[in-house]
Amino acid sequence: MKSLLVLVIVIAAAGALFFALKLAEDGGTTATGGLGPEAVAPTEDDPQPPPAELRGPDSGSGRDIATPAQVGETPTARAGLNEGFDNALAGSVQNERGAPVVGATIVLGRASLSTLVFVNDPVDRTGERRTKTDAQGAFAFEQVEPFESYSLTVKHADYSKAELEGVTVGAEGRFEQPPIVMMGGVTLRGYVRDVTGGAVPDATLHLDSMFYAMNEATEHDHTTASDASGYYEFTNLDPGNKALSVAAEGFGNAFINGLTFDSGKPAFERDVTLEVAEMICGRVFDTTQTPIEGANVVAIAYSNSTQQCRDAAVTDAKGEFCLQALNAGKYTLAVKKPGYKAINNVRADTGSINVVIEMSPQASVSGTVISLASGEPLTSFTCILRQTYENHPATSQTKIKRDFRSRDGSYRLTDVPPGNYVVEARAKGFAGSYSDPFRVDQGGVVKGVMVRMTSGGSISGVVVDGAGNPVGRARITTHDNTWTDSEFDRMMGDMMPTNASKAQVTTAADGSFTLSNLMPETYQIRVKSGAHCEFIKQEILVSEGGDTSVGTIELMAGGTISGVVLDATGQAVAGSRVDLRVNGRTSGIPRFYQARSNASGKYVLANISPGSYRLNAMPPRAGRGGGDFLLDMGDLQQNQKTINVADGKRLTIELKIGGN
Structure with a gap:
């Protein structure tokens, strides 16, 4: 049952991604009607909250609403670690000649497939750690939380970006990685011209990953400017799919997606032609005709060409905006503002100066958090909105999460989309506790949602x-x-x-x-x-x-597998990924182990639970943008070995990749 529910969530996320790409047709611009949200009344016999009030758009209540907690004061119900980790993750960075790369930036993170599937969400980088290589090109991270699949990203101005994935760090010991080799990357160059063929100097060009336009990123991967002749150049680019954006005063912006760079070709050329700019202006109001300040308005023109035009603006105190860097044509306007339902279906032609856009307010949920045992309100807590599902007891955490400091235990969550929810409260000394379920309709206000905290x-x-x-x-x-x-x-x-x-x-x-x-x-x-x-x-x-x-x-010591990874000529392969997976079906939790070969091609997989496994190695190129997927899969099939691991036993196994 749960697997089906997870599938539904993934399909919904994929659908959201599709509509984000296409700016879906069905984003309404007016408030919906109806009787408003419904809430299930609490049934406990302890102190009761006032019944949930079911109303339309919030007209204010005068209630003493809790204020958000200050940064650094986040309350938590998670049991803390008693001690730090006695471990280290270390390695070195060198160039193709084997010389150390000094001053390279190393980022240790947990970026996963979710950054691709849920691309419309900003990437959470709060847990990332950074350091720089020393004079010997070495780096180290001390006291690292154990994790089986870290990623290391390496950046330096003189080289293309390098990445190492599947980095495992245990609770104790020093985890030495194979040398990370940085190489000179791909070059993109060309000219920026106007429609007459004249040079456009001082144009600003940004080159980013293909997902940049859909993500709420604020930093560009690469930036440069055209010179007096309109010439521009990006150097040391890593392979992969990119998007190029070009802006110059007096011209419409250009956005070119789908640029693919192959490490086998050192240089690519792409000229860009800019048109004289036209504009679209208008106003953004709410359902009471009050101007909305700070709304983000984006105009996008789609065409069969790989080059598109888009521009963005933010509304002022009067709710007015003006998009001034557009090519002539028809555009779709998308509008976003926290607290309001996003709009993505407004059509407008360039030259329009009085486009009126009405936004509907999102709902709000408020109530109190108390101790079930004492009936007293809590003064420091976190509230999280969780989605509920019909005929299923499990819930999913939404992105709506706030910390509160409150004298009377009150809280208020805003920007709530329509749906079925519970409120979870977390506080020190208590178990996470849920409210009764309730429904939220567009623009409604749900009040009196009480969370009774228990010790669990x-x-x-x-x-x-x-x-x-x-x-x-x-x-x-x-x-x-x-x-x-x-x-x-x-x-x-x-x-x-x-x-x-x-x-x-x-x-x-x-x-x-x-x-x-x-x-x-x-x-x-x-x-x-x-x-x-x-x-x-x-x-x-x-x-x-x-x-x-x-x-x-x-606890068992488990088994150990060690050996060396060789290529078809018998030479040691550094940086090869070695995977160990359970062989066949298992009645318990499937186990997976991973390591990388060091500079001498040696690898070690330790503390393996006894059982039957499949062992194989992948070339260093796999997953780095320069590999051949079919060739990599061929390597997997060719060098795969079935082995049995016993507690306390050590196996030595040689793996070969790239053979015939």
């Missing part, structure tokens, strides 16, 4: 090694009972339907642990320790006010 339940146990000795500093994390830690699950992130609390702790010196303030649900826990294979336990039922003991958890 807990999971406890003791972690020991094979000899019965306590394992301290092992990392324990909670997950939904069906969590697989696959790339797809990571992609879904908080969108994955679940009511399970996310918590993590480390074991004490005696191996004991307690995960507290968990919402009643069926859980999976994962136990990780640097010298042992990961332990996974499912079907842990947590009840309100109870402690579920999982007893003594014995």
